[in-house]
Structure formats: structure tokens, C-alpha cells
Amino acid sequence: MEKHTSVCDMRGYLTFLILWIVRKKSLSGAEISEEIAKRKGCKPNPGTIYPALKDLVKKKALSINSKKGKEKCYSLTPLGKEVLDFATKSFCKIFYDVMAR
Amino acid sequence: MEKHTSVCDMRGYLTFLILWIVRKKSLSGAEISEEIAKRKGCKPNPGTIYPALKDLVKKKALSINSKKGKEKCYSLTPLGKEVLDFATKSFCKIFYDVMAR
DNA sequence: ATCTCCATATTGGATATCCAATATTGGTTA
DNA sequence: TAACCAATATTGGATATCCAATATGGAGAT
Numbered sequence: 001m002e003k004h005t006s007v008c009d010m011r012g013y014l015t016f017l018i019l020w021i022v023r024k025k026s027l028s029g030a031e032i033s034e035e036i037a038k039r040k041g042c043k044p045n046p047g048t049i050y051p052a053l054k055d056l057v058k059k060k061a062l063s064i065n066s067k068k069g070k071e072k073c074y075s076l077t078p079l080g081k082e083v084l085d086f087a088t089k090s091f092c093k094i095f096y097d098v099m100a101r
Numbered sequence: 102m103e104k105h106t107s108v109c110d111m112r113g114y115l116t117f118l119i120l121w122i123v124r125k126k127s128l129s130g131a132e133i134s135e136e137i138a139k140r141k142g143c144k145p146n147p148g149t150i151y152p153a154l155k156d157l158v159k160k161k162a163l164s165i166n167s168k169k170g171k172e173k174c175y176s177l178t179p180l181g182k183e184v185l186d187f188a189t190k191s192f193c194k195i196f197y198d199v200m201a202r
Numbered sequence: 203a204t205c206t207c208c209a210t211a212t213t214g215g216a217t218a219t220c221c222a223a224t225a226t227t228g229g230t231t232a
Numbered sequence: 233t234a235a236c237c238a239a240t241a242t243t244g245g246a247t248a249t250c251c252a253a254t255a256t257g258g259a260g261a262t
Contacts, residue, residue, distance in 0.1 A: 007160045007180075008116045008162070011114075011219085012113020012219080012248085012249070013112075014249070015108070015109045016109050017195070028209075029209070029210065039194060040194075040195055044251090045250070045251050046210070047250070047251055047253085047254095048249075048251065050209095050211055052249090052250095053210095054211080056108070061108050070257065072209090083109050084109070086109075090142075092200055093141075093142075094141055095140075095196075096200075098121060099193060099196070099200040112219060112220075113219070115220085130239070130241095131238085131239055145220080146220070148221055148241085148243080148244095150240095151239095151242080152242080153219090172239065172240085173240075
């Protein structure tokens with residue numbers, strides 16, 4: 001099993017995944033982590049997810065639109081939508097035949 | 102345009118792509134580069150593709166099965182098939198709803 | 203108020219990814 | 233043969249990706 005991941009470790013595309021996950025509704029960092037865990041099998045480290053979120057906010061692809069207590073909710077900005085759109089097209093062109101059933 | 106890629110640069114998954122591309126027929130390094138170029142929009146550098154191929158050979162996921170002159174043809178080994186299978190499943194689980202038209 | 207829990211955040215470092223530049227090698231052509 | 237070209241290969245370095253460990257800060261409980 002780790003024999004496989006050591007050959008082909010499926011790193012990358014974290015920022016793409018984050019943008020994709022929040023595209024419909026805004027979520028907190030913990031909720032985003034949870035959703036990533038569902039997809040990848042394990043939760044990303046705090047040291048992975050929070051810097052990534054911070055960076056996306058800095059680059060104005062995400063905004064923080066509400067904070068109930070300590071929880072911050074992240075949502076796509078107009079720029080974020082644009083970026084996600086572009087990235088999704090690119091993604092589909094690269095991997096167009098991988099998902100084919 | 103580079104505004105977009107600077108936010109979400111779609112790095113990664115090169116080894117997965119390579120395995121995916123040679124899954125049906127063995128190809129030379131140049132042909133693999135060509136196919137990647139079709140998908141990603143630009144050809145990977147020699148300094149990117151050849152070390153990646155070498156590494157996959159070292160890890161016994163690819164084998165070199167014929168050389169007509171300088172061209173080496175790479176094809177999946179049984180282990181490579183296994184790895185690709187595992188990686189494809191993982192990929193589909195992570196991105197299951199991205200390609201959904 | 204103090205304690206505890208949990209989401210958030212930061213730091214440092216290991217590894218991966220990729221490119222630019224350059225070198226090598228084998229086939230082809232003059 | 234020498235010159236040339238294209239595929240392959242290597243080196244060095246910039247950046248990205250991610251984790252382990254640790255810190256901060258707010259909310260609720262005791």
C-alpha cells in the first residue's frame with residue numbers, strides 16, 4: 001500500500017481542491033479539512049491547510065465572510081471564481097480520459 | 102492568465118500522468134512529452150521528464166522494452182499497472198465531482 | 203476566574219516538483 | 233569522415249508542497 005504511494009504519491013492540487021470545495025458554500029477551515037479527509041483518506045495537517053487558506057486570502061481568491069467565535073468561514077471571491085473556472089478547465093483538459101468510468 | 106496560475110498553479114501529478122499515458126502502449130520519452138504537451142499546453146522540460154522517467158524505471162513501475170536507435174520505449178510493468186490502478190482509484194475518489202460535466 | 207477543549211495559526215524542515223542551461227549519444231547527411 | 237540534429241541525460245537551483253511540533257485564542261464548563 002505505501003509501496004504504491006512511494007512510487008506515485010498524488011501530491012499537489014491542494015489549492016485547487018480548496019477552491020473547488022468552497023465553490024458552493026462557505027466553510028470553516030475545519031470543515032474544509034474534513035471534506036478533504038473524505039476525499040483523500042486523511043485530514044491535512046494544520047500546518048498544511050491554514051497556510052494554504054491564508055495564502056488564498058492574501059491573493060484574494062478567498063474571503064472570510066463570517067466568524068462565529070473562533071470559526072472563520074471562507075468563501076470564493078469573484079477572482080476566486082475566475083481562478084477556479086480557469087483551473088477546472090485546465091484540469092479537465094489534462095485528465096479528460098481518466099474519469100471516463 | 103498568469104494571474105490565474107499564480108494563484109492555483111496545477112503542479113504535481115506528473116508521475117501519475119506518465120503512468121496513465123503509457124498504460125496502453127509503450128512510448129518514447131519524446132512521445133510522452135508530446136502527449137503531456139497536448140494536455141497541459143506546453144511541453145515539460147527535459148530536466149523534468151527524463152529524471153521522472155528514470156525514477157519510475159528505478160522503482161520498477163516502468164521498463165524500457167525496445168530501443169530503436171536513441172529512442173527508448175517505456176512501458177508499464179506489472180508493478181506499474183498495480184500502482185496506476187491504485188492511483189487512479191485514489192484520483193477518482195478525490196476529484197469525483199470535478200469532471201461531472 | 204480557571205480549566206479544558208478545539209479551531210486556528212506559526213515555525214522549521216524534509217521532500218517533491220519543475221525549469222534553465224548544458225552535456226552526451228546515436229543516427230543521418232554532406 | 234566530419235558535421236549536424238534530435239532524443240536523451242545531468243546538474244543546480246528556485247519554488248511548492250506538506251508534515252511534526254508547538255503556540256494562540258475563544259467558548260463553555262466547573
